Amino acid sequence: xxxxxxxxGKILRVNLTTRVISEFSSEKYSPxxxxxxxxxxxxxxxxxxxxxxxDPENKLIFAAGPATGTxxxxxxxxxxxxxxxxxNPVSSIAHSTTAIFAPxxxxxxxxxxxxxxxxxxxxxxxxxxxxAEIRDAQDLWGKTTRNTxxxxxxxxxxxxxxxxxxxxxxxxxxxxxxxxxxxxxxxxGGFGAVMGSKNLKAIAVYGTGRIKVAQPLKLLEVNRDRAxxxxxxxxxxxxxxGKEVIGKEWDETxxxxxxxxxxxxxxxxxxxxxxxxxIKPNACEACFAFCRTRYSFVDGSLPNSSVKCTSNIGWAMxxxxxxxxxxxxxxxxSYEFAQTLDDAGLNMNDFCLLSPLFGQLTPFDENENVExxxxxxxxxxxxxxxxxxxEENTGLPWNKFGTKEFNDKFLQMVIYREGFGDILAKxxxxxxxxxxxxxxxxPNRDRMLYIYKRINSKAGNMGCLDNGHGQYAPNSGxxxxxxxxxxTGSEPEYMWSHHMTSFLNETPAAVREKWLGPGTNKILDxxxxxxxxxxxxxxxxxxxxxxDSLHLCEIGTMTLGSxxxxxYANRPVDRNRxxxxxxxxxxxxxxxxxxxxxxxxxxxxxxxEIGARIVNLIRAIWVRDGYTTVDxxxxxxxxxxxxxxxxxxxxxxxxxLTLKSGFDATIQDYYKERGWVKGVPTRATLERLGLKDxxxxxxxxxxxxxxxxx
Amino acid sequence: MxxxxxxxxxxxxxxxxxxxxxxxxxxxxxxxxKVGTEQVKPKEGSRGVKAFTLPISVPPSKGVLxxxxxxxxxxxxxxxxxxxxxxGVAAPSISRIQVDNIRxxxxxxxxxxxxxxxxxxxxxxCPTNSIKVDGKTGARIIDEKACIGCQECIKHCPYDPPRxxxxxxxxxxxxxxxxxxxxxxxxxxxxxxxxxxxDPDGVKTGYMGEGTQL
Numbered sequence: 064x065x066x067x068x069x070x071x072g073k074i075l076r077v078n079l080t081t082r083v084i085s086e087f088s089s090e091k092y093s094p095x096x097x098x099x100x101x102x103x104x105x106x107x108x109x110x111x112x113x114x115x116x117x118d119p120e121n122k123l124i125f126a127a128g129p130a131t132g133t134x135x136x137x138x139x140x141x142x143x144x145x146x147x148x149x150x151n152p153v154s155s156i157a158h159s160t161t162a163i164f165a166p167x168x169x170x171x172x173x174x175x176x177x178x179x180x181x182x183x184x185x186x187x188x189x190x191x192x193x194x195a196e197i198r199d200a201q202d203l204w205g206k207t208t209r210n211t212x213x214x215x216x217x218x219x220x221x222x223x224x225x226x227x228x229x230x231x232x233x234x235x236x237x238x239x240x241x242x243x244x245x246x247x248x249x250x251x252g253g254f255g256a257v258m259g260s261k262n263l264k265a266i267a268v269y270g271t272g273r274i275k276v277a278q279p280l281k282l283l284e285v286n287r288d289r290a291x292x293x294x295x296x297x298x299x300x301x302x303x304x305g306k307e308v309i310g311k312e313w314d315e316t317x318x319x320x321x322x323x324x325x326x327x328x329x330x331x332x333x334x335x336x337x338x339x340x341x342i343k344p345n346a347c348e349a350c351f352a353f354c355r356t357r358y359s360f361v362d363g364s365l366p367n368s369s370v371k372c373t374s375n376i377g378w379a380m381x382x383x384x385x386x387x388x389x390x391x392x393x394x395x396x397s398y399e400f401a402q403t404l405d406d407a408g409l410n411m412n413d414f415c416l417l418s419p420l421f422g423q424l425t426p427f428d429e430n431e432n433v434e435x436x437x438x439x440x441x442x443x444x445x446x447x448x449x450x451x452x453x454e455e456n457t458g459l460p461w462n463k464f465g466t467k468e469f470n471d472k473f474l475q476m477v478i479y480r481e482g483f484g485d486i487l488a489k490x491x492x493x494x495x496x497x498x499x500x501x502x503x504x505x506p507n508r509d510r511m512l513y514i515y516k517r518i519n520s521k522a523g524n525m526g527c528l529d530n531g532h533g534q535y536a537p538n539s540g541x542x543x544x545x546x547x548x549x550x551t552g553s554e555p556e557y558m559w560s561h562h563m564t565s566f567l568n569e570t571p572a573a574v575r576e577k578w579l580g581p582g583t584n585k586i587l588d589x590x591x592x593x594x595x596x597x598x599x600x601x602x603x604x605x606x607x608x609x610x611d612s613l614h615l616c617e618i619g620t621m622t623l624g625s626x627x628x629x630x631y632a633n634r635p636v637d638r639n640r641x642x643x644x645x646x647x648x649x650x651x652x653x654x655x656x657x658x659x660x661x662x663x664x665x666x667x668x669x670x671x672e673i674g675a676r677i678v679n680l681i682r683a684i685w686v687r688d689g690y691t692t693v694d695x696x697x698x699x700x701x702x703x704x705x706x707x708x709x710x711x712x713x714x715x716x717x718x719x720l721t722l723k724s725g726f727d728a729t730i731q732d733y734y735k736e737r738g739w740v741k742g743v744p745t746r747a748t749l750e751r752l753g754l755k756d757x758x759x760x761x762x763x764x765x766x767x768x769x770x771x772x773x
Numbered sequence: 774m775x776x777x778x779x780x781x782x783x784x785x786x787x788x789x790x791x792x793x794x795x796x797x798x799x800x801x802x803x804x805x806x807k808v809g810t811e812q813v814k815p816k817e818g819s820r821g822v823k824a825f826t827l828p829i830s831v832p833p834s835k836g837v838l839x840x841x842x843x844x845x846x847x848x849x850x851x852x853x854x855x856x857x858x859x860x861g862v863a864a865p866s867i868s869r870i871q872v873d874n875i876r877x878x879x880x881x882x883x884x885x886x887x888x889x890x891x892x893x894x895x896x897x898x899c900p901t902n903s904i905k906v907d908g909k910t911g912a913r914i915i916d917e918k919a920c921i922g923c924q925e926c927i928k929h930c931p932y933d934p935p936r937x938x939x940x941x942x943x944x945x946x947x948x949x950x951x952x953x954x955x956x957x958x959x960x961x962x963x964x965x966x967x968x969x970x971x972d973p974d975g976v977k978t979g980y981m982g983e984g985t986q987l
């Protein structure tokens with residue numbers, strides 16, 4: 064028997080209806096790497112278009128990649144896949160990723176876990192070192208995520224990783240997530256609600272197993288190369304990466320460059336200076352990016368937590384509005400609001416951003432030239448300032464927007480589905496449609512659709528996966544990526560512009576051409592349309608798919624790694640890190656790490672092809688689930704495009720941000736390079752990627768492009 | 774502490790090191806308690822730990838791993854460096870440096886290395902005398918051949934989590950040996966929060982070395 068490196072070799076299947084627990088080999092999924100790729104294949108094989116998101120036949124597929132848990136830089140992540148209720152009227156595959164859970168699953172002996180069926184009473188799964196049991200969870204039902212974790216730690220041990228839902232998931236809120244740790248959820252896709260529909264409260268995993276690595280010393284070497292730091296004494300000046308950096312005292316940088324709040328001058332930072340709050344960096348397993356910040360209130364008035372960008376900035380703007388901008392943003396009230404959301408098990412991108420973060424406070428004027436776009440938070444706030452929402456039709460105390468009173472009332476209504484909260488609980492697409500169709504929202508209610516479209520730019524019957532990252536940025540690459548991609552949140556510009564300007568050894572232009580192909584420097588012109596843009600988008604999609612399948616965190620690998628100097632320059636205490644060499648060798652992330660793990664040469668080309676396979680398979684699933692065929696009376700049937708309004712927006716100089724003609728031509732370039740016709744992969748494309756059975760299936764359903772399509 | 778790190782690591786619940794007052798109920802040492810160079814051993818029969826004498830007197834370790842807890846974000850890079858280097862696998866459960874990075878809501882999530890105690894209880898309680906002092910680094914190391922896997926050393930490690938781990942595959946205890954003077958965890962820390970502190974005359978840390986200023 065050959066030694067298994069990276070993988071642990073088994074997949075666990077738990078049927079909650081029949082209570083049968085079984086195992087099977089994960090070997091046949093190796094052409095899809097693992098995590099997202101593996102789960103996509105399982106989805107293709109097991110979840111058909113007839114299955115509805117809340118049916119017992121829908122499955123929750125938790126999967127880890129070959130890099131997960133090996134200690135490779137950023138290898139803490141895993142994915143959760145299933146049919147998402149968020150996308151409607153066409154429900155299809157969605158992936159959500161988070162830290163902590165997948166490494167534990169692997170240490171417990173499984174590359175993936177498939178949960179299917181529906182329990183008759185609340186249960187939780189207990190998985191410990193190769194054994195799984197379905198246990199009663201009636202005493203856990205109704206508990207917050209924090210309390211559920213605490214109770215299960217008590218019941219088992221404190222090294223148990225608990226993925227659980229809070230009241231939001233139990234009440235089938237479409238914004239419910241599966242919480243794994245403090246501010247660490249499988250956020251997108253509404254899988255908390257799917258878990259709730261299965262009466263599954265939690266999955267507790269305890270594993271002490273080991274993951275084999277072919278060349279452990281090589282892996283260590285690659286890791287170190289990627290997480291170099293440079294130590295600078297306090298007060299010392301040094302040129303790092305062409306920039307002068309001064310070593311600072313901890314107190315000067317407190318709060319500070321740790322986490323994604325960056326150097327924000329916040330109330331919490333002031334409290335830290337007064338000694339009332341303790342702040343320190345926090346990272347997930349095996350990651351140097353430290354995108355989190357750990358907070359602790361000395362007097363214990365608020366619970367400790369480890370926060371990320373969203374959980375930090377969440378309600379900050381609303382708080383500022385309530386204070387008439389008199390205080391600094393991000394005080395204890397915002398912090399508390401975010402913690403409440405986390406305890407309830409709500410997707411922060413949807414709910415924490417329900418205040419206008421970058422948007423505007425007055426009803427926006429359609430003719431004004433703005434380069435920014437609206438975010439999720441604006442949905443609620445614009446609805447209010449546009450005169451659609453009032454106290455009467457929502458039951459919310461709008462004159463107290465941004466205060467704790469408003470927050471509490473709002474969350475109570477949403478989580479327990481009272482009145483207006485019940486409409487929101489069904490998701491923003493549903494709510495938008497409901498508001499437009501109901502007279503009590505007044506004569507302006509049509510505008511709600513406009514607001515929705517401004518936020519969720521992808522047109523048609525699926526839309527964007529979440530309210531927070533559905534935004535559209537004013538450039539050609541992002542437009543194409545948003546129109547075709549399944550992965551909201553992995554913004555390509557980071558890789559293209561930020562990132563590739565932070566290399567020392569080669570010029571950014573050379574690096575960009577090296578990884579994205581000749582001519583790709585043209586993509587830096589935000590108004591350029593052409594095949595180079597399509598090509599760069601394709602490379603980025605495949606790169607993201609590979610990262611999500613390995614599974615390496617895209618924050619460490621792309622976003623923060625990319626911003627390198629910008630983000631870390633003024634960093635901590637008496638040291639500064641030098642990240643410029645990071646990713647010098649392969650923006651495609653994993654090839655070196657994977658070579659060390661597998662003990663054989665893994666090339667970027669190989670990974671790129673796997674990426675293409677995954678992207679095509681996801682597209683095939685979308686097609687099978689009705690993406691290209693369903694024509695919804697409200698949302699229409701647009702495929703791979705943006706809502707019309709996005710082609711009319713202009714920049715401050717009056718120039719079109721997204722040009723309709725350019726977009727249409729470039730999307731054809733995209734299809735051509737992909738080997739798709741009208742958004743559907745051709746038989747030749749699928750067969751080239753080893754997906755013949757997929758092509759056969761689509762042909763049988765008469766969904767494959769044929770002569771009559773021309 | 775000169776910013777080098779801390780040495781005041783709290784002992785396990787119910788364990789004590791110094792008798793501060795005759796009447797004090799024995800518990801973990803109060804944080805920041807002033808402890809002089811004079812070390813008072815617990816009376817025989819006091820709760821928490823038995824009075825003991827080592828079979829042999831051992832010289833203090835010449836090196837120790839220090840953690841700057843302000844900078845340690847609990848990323849576990851050290852954990853993986855430890856087992857990838859020493860065991861060739863990724864296995865946090867047998868890492869000689871422990872990080873509890875699962876419970877994000879807990880404040881104390883820093884790396885927890887073996888402190889190479891001045892009076893190593895692991896050595897004291899090993900029935901086969903298989904824990905020895907390394908001549909080069911002064912680390913208290915396990916002689917794998919002699920170890921019978923009884924886990925007495927783990928039970929008697931005064932710290933939580935125990936810094937000695939049990940390797941289920943080898944059926945032996947594993948312990949920090951300071952990587953023969955080149956600690957891999959220190960090299961892998963992406964933040965520079967770990968320091969390998971050495972002193973040819975010996976560093977007094979860990980059990981019975983608590984409170985020593987480095």
